[in-house]
Amino acid sequence: MTRRWLVLAGVAVVLLVLAGWAVSRALRPSEAPAEASAANTELVPPTAGVRHITATLFYAGSDGQSLVPVRQEIVLAEGVVPQGREIVSAQLLRPRSPYVSVIPEGTRLRAFYVTDRGDAFVDLSPEVTSRHPGGSTAELLTVYALVNSVTANLPTIRRVQILIDGQEADTLAGHIDLRNPLERDTSIIKRP
């Protein structure tokens, strides 16, 4: 009798432990949205009923040496910083065909800040450099797709500084100087 009770008690303890593990797992905080949205997912317009804006994003021109502006609906956010996050997050995603992204796959937005002077800081995950193909042209397109997408859609932002993994960086791939905030450059934009 005692033995049967001991077995039943043991089973009950195991079940309780399993139930506790399942509950704690279900209640664990989810990862931040920016972390979850890797750049290999495709940019899709906001679902019906979600308030949105039409933003200009930048992708590789057909000559491989320029950027083309593309109008894209993205989620409306309240305030410059939340809207900046939405814009950069959309720029990091894979565009709809036939457009080609100039952002290395897997690049994520870690943070987006704005200073009183109108400088935005775009903090990206290390993939932006570790997966970059290199070459000054490809690097130029990556840098100015980001700088131009922020400055073209947020009129209060004049300059953009790119950070990598929370740190100031010399360059993404050995060419374009990232030590100072960069102004919008329209010289590499071509109309599609």
Next chain:
Amino acid sequence: MPYSVVVIDPGHGGEDIGTRGVAGTEEKTITLAIAQRVKTLLESSLGVRVVLTRSDDRRVSFDERAAIANNSRAGLFLSLHLNSSPNPASAGAEVIQLRQGRLAGGRGRVVDDESVALPAPGGTTRTVDLVRWETAQARHLDASAALAETLEAQLRTRVTMSARPALDLPLRVLPSVNMPAVVLEMAYLSNAGEEGLVQSDSYQDNIAQAIHDTVVQFSALAEERESR
């Protein structure tokens, strides 16, 4: 030759391979090979001393590259690179320089350099120019533009030029170089045809000869300016 020293800067090196071609060619290897070819040609035919910012496969920081150039008191600085584009058909050489608005983050005019008088032996003083490290290139922008123009003209007769052969970009390697300086993107490694081409003796010789003739022509221009 008014210039007795020339600096050639082979891009990338060590764990920084630069860009990689579809067949696996690494930028750092080709930039070093061509730099060594340029050194041999210039030293044997012009008698100038060519300083390489790296002569083997190692990483050299941007500031180290500028320091090597500045300490050599060279007449010009030429950084060699290979390019990459999202379009595999992109092709051709490009010459890149800085402009005033690209220096110091584009914050308008760069503050002028200063001169200070320092005590010297015999109770005298000597004037020393203080050149700001971050904007040393500012005083050479016109000369760098002339160097870029000369190099582009010399390349044009020997190799395919890009659809946009002369560019002004905020390149990290240039601001602290205290002499006329440009970056040469010799070809696109992302273009399979050019990846094969840059490994050939004939292409590397063409690039070396274009740089040789640029040094000769640019030196003559400098001599002319000094004699005025």
